[in-house]
Amino acid sequence: MQHTEQGGTHVRRTDQAPIFLIGMMGAGKTTIGRGLARSLGREFLDLDHELESRCGVSIPTIFDIEGEAGFRRRETQVLQEITLRRDVVLATGGGAVVAPENQQLLRTRGIVLYLKAGSDELFRRVAKDKNRPMLLTANPKARIVELLRQREPIYESLADFTVETSHGSINTVLEAIDRLLKDYQQRGERI
Template identity: 60%
Template sequence: MTDFLSADLMQNEILTPLSPADLQRLLQPGHQSIFLIGMMGAGKTTLGRQLARHLKREFYDLDHELEARCGVPVATIFDIEGEAGFRRRETLELDICSRRPEIILATGGGAILAEANRHMLKERGTVVYLRANINELYRRLERDKTRPLLQTANPQERIASLLAEREPIYEQLADVVFETGSAPVHLAAKQLLDVLKEQEVIS
């Protein structure tokens, strides 16, 4: 038995706007939360953990938080409720996570599709787009069987389609764009830290 939220409970959840005082608390210069966006396979979770360790901050992965709340994997939520049901739950979880001060949050690849999500991300912290090209994304994901959106006959074509749809949104939403490339994780994390310091996102 899982603790899956009922549909009625979900529909009754209200996204309460933050007060000016709460926003001010979240947006202290040099101490803002960092929200990582980008395609699946772009390195949001891996780099996010490294950033959090270097900055001595709490790290959260939005999908993992959602799985813990629902008691089932993301793939199961997709199976039972479809993508639309998953996206509703994702918005509620993002609202909860993004209220926490001075965190590093790795979002799901499609979290930027909902206008409410984009508003929360932009309003409550600094948004960093981790960009990777199609070939690099496919190399990282080709053996991953846990991604519901890639369970197709041609995963590489699906990645290309998703990237074409989402990249303009990632770029428009981002305060910082960082190319992940093929550098080792520890080196990429150091480079990203340098960029964030240069842009005075962190002190």
């Protein structure tokens, strides 16, 4: 289990600062997010589920009708609202970090936790999931490798903390996050 702390550039911290989980599809954002929210006594939100709920259709349907650009516009609108909420754990979509506006929202409104996994593990986790429009290609494994190559520098630049999720159980990952957050708090920062 590898975990590192990054130097974030947050404008300010307040009590109950939201925690934003970023990382590739299949990194464990939803699963880890639910467990983290439960352990912290916070509400858990999933950006993709919030978007589906507000639009009344699935993510693949939004992609089919509006394309990726339309989906990303909607994603930013929902993210603008949700990042203002306190005391939540938010799992973002894997590509939510691509838009500079979204990067600014995440960077300045909460604690950013990058859940990192290698391309082989990501592919293993999402290979059979038909609800991933970005993987509807002739070679989904190559698509994951390419998306990871494009996005990883962004994830790393936004992250206050990075936790490796390729190995170890959900509980092991949650324990690593708990240690990071406790160390953070002991240094005088508030979560």
